[in-house]
Amino acid sequence: MKSFSIAVVKIKKILFSSSILITMFVIPLFFIYAVGSIYAPATIQRGIPIAIVDEDNSEYSRFLISLLREEEVLSLQIMEEQEAIQLVRDNKVEGAYIIKKDFQDLIKSDNTPRVEVIKSTVAHGAEAIIEIIASGVVRLQSNARAANIVVQEYHQRGLVEDRDILWQEVFEKSESYWYPQQLMQLDYASVHYGTDSREERNIVGFSEGPIGLILTFLPLFLGFGLTSILKEKQEGVLKRLLVICGSPKSIILGNFFAMVILTGIQTIILFGGKHLFFNTSTPMPMGYSSIILITYIALFSAIILYVSSFIKREEGIQGMYSTAIIITSMIGGCFWALDLLPKPLRALALLTPQGLAITAFNAGNIGDFLSMGIYAMVMMIIAILILLLTYKRFNYSLN
Numbered sequence: 001m002k003s004f005s006i007a008v009v010k011i012k013k014i015l016f017s018s019s020i021l022i023t024m025f026v027i028p029l030f031f032i033y034a035v036g037s038i039y040a041p042a043t044i045q046r047g048i049p050i051a052i053v054d055e056d057n058s059e060y061s062r063f064l065i066s067l068l069r070e071e072e073v074l075s076l077q078i079m080e081e082q083e084a085i086q087l088v089r090d091n092k093v094e095g096a097y098i099i100k101k102d103f104q105d106l107i108k109s110d111n112t113p114r115v116e117v118i119k120s121t122v123a124h125g126a127e128a129i130i131e132i133i134a135s136g137v138v139r140l141q142s143n144a145r146a147a148n149i150v151v152q153e154y155h156q157r158g159l160v161e162d163r164d165i166l167w168q169e170v171f172e173k174s175e176s177y178w179y180p181q182q183l184m185q186l187d188y189a190s191v192h193y194g195t196d197s198r199e200e201r202n203i204v205g206f207s208e209g210p211i212g213l214i215l216t217f218l219p220l221f222l223g224f225g226l227t228s229i230l231k232e233k234q235e236g237v238l239k240r241l242l243v244i245c246g247s248p249k250s251i252i253l254g255n256f257f258a259m260v261i262l263t264g265i266q267t268i269i270l271f272g273g274k275h276l277f278f279n280t281s282t283p284m285p286m287g288y289s290s291i292i293l294i295t296y297i298a299l300f301s302a303i304i305l306y307v308s309s310f311i312k313r314e315e316g317i318q319g320m321y322s323t324a325i326i327i328t329s330m331i332g333g334c335f336w337a338l339d340l341l342p343k344p345l346r347a348l349a350l351l352t353p354q355g356l357a358i359t360a361f362n363a364g365n366i367g368d369f370l371s372m373g374i375y376a377m378v379m380m381i382i383a384i385l386i387l388l389l390t391y392k393r394f395n396y397s398l399n
Contacts, residue, residue: 006254
């Protein structure tokens with residue numbers, strides 16, 4: 001009961017603070033806008049913007065463009081060269097791809113056509129897009145090469161009357177083999193720590209974007225708990241509470257519940273706003289996501305309480321705390337996919353709360369709810385153990 005009373009007083013005190021309006025409501029609105037704008041389905045579905053310049057304006061160049069339009073990952077803009085170059089300079093497209101003159105003639109004569117690429121130094125996907133374009137060019141070249149070989153063979157045997165008609169017939173026949181599907185198909189499977197999933201909704205690695213940013217933001221918000229405890233310790237409030245309560249247990253649990261509840265409200269604002277305004281959500285049910293987030297918040301709240309038992313003054317601590325959160329978020333994989341890291345760094349990531357939470361989310365996203373539950377349980381067990389250590393530390397430091 002005393003823990004509850006302390007938690008209520010703490011929450012009221014923080015909610016009625018003028019600065020909390022900015023950190024709890026205003027900043028999250030900007031955060032939701034940034035995350036939602038980047039990861040909203042509408043943004044992703046538009047595809048990677050690229051500029052196409054068709055200098056040949058031939059049947060084959062138009063055919064290549066039609067193939068590129070079929071690629072869901074691309075969003076084509078057809079324009080003149082100068083306009084395309086300007087868009088590259090302004091970083092509004094991933095790159096400009098110029099289909100040079102004689103594109104069709106070179107393919108028909110069994111020569112290699114040219115597609116000029118203009119990209120900026122900050123374009124990371126331009127090379128991958130070149131591969132997509134090259135596959136379309138190879139398709140045209142293979143059709144033309146088949147037609148040239150057949151026409152040449154027929155000509156040597158004196159069996160051809162109209163070379164152009166035969167050439168076109170063979171080309172169209174070769175092209176027909178690409179329909180209704182490609183000659184070769186790739187079966188994609190998402191692999192995460194030895195677990196694979198062939199469900200299209202599961203996108204392993206992508207979750208590190210919006211989820212990773214939120215998992216970084218929440219402990220930064222929890223910094224209010226650290227400064228609040230240190231301020232109360234410095235002003236002697238904690239010692240007076242210890243006299244009233246008779247044990248540090250109520251003080252620890254009161255602060256713990258206050259941090260969990262306030263950060264829980266913050267989480268609802270972030271996830272609710274992100275889903276409401278941008279329709280972005282995690283692939284797994286929200287109930288499972290809530291389990292991970294609650295244990296994650298509980299773990300960080302326990303860590304803050306434990307750290308506060310060693311520190312006596314609040315001056316300068318907020319800067320060091322924020323730096324520590326950014327570093328552990330980087331190690332934990334909040335800013336990039338954990339699957340891309342070498343195995344030693346993956347193991348290091350699991351030593352951070354962020355890494356445990358990211359791994360739990362990835363397991364849940366591919367339907368491995370058993371692993372997800374294990375990681376969530378690990379976070380809760382660690383939180384409980386840290387709270388027990390905090391009790392001993394507060395007993396020592398306040399007496």
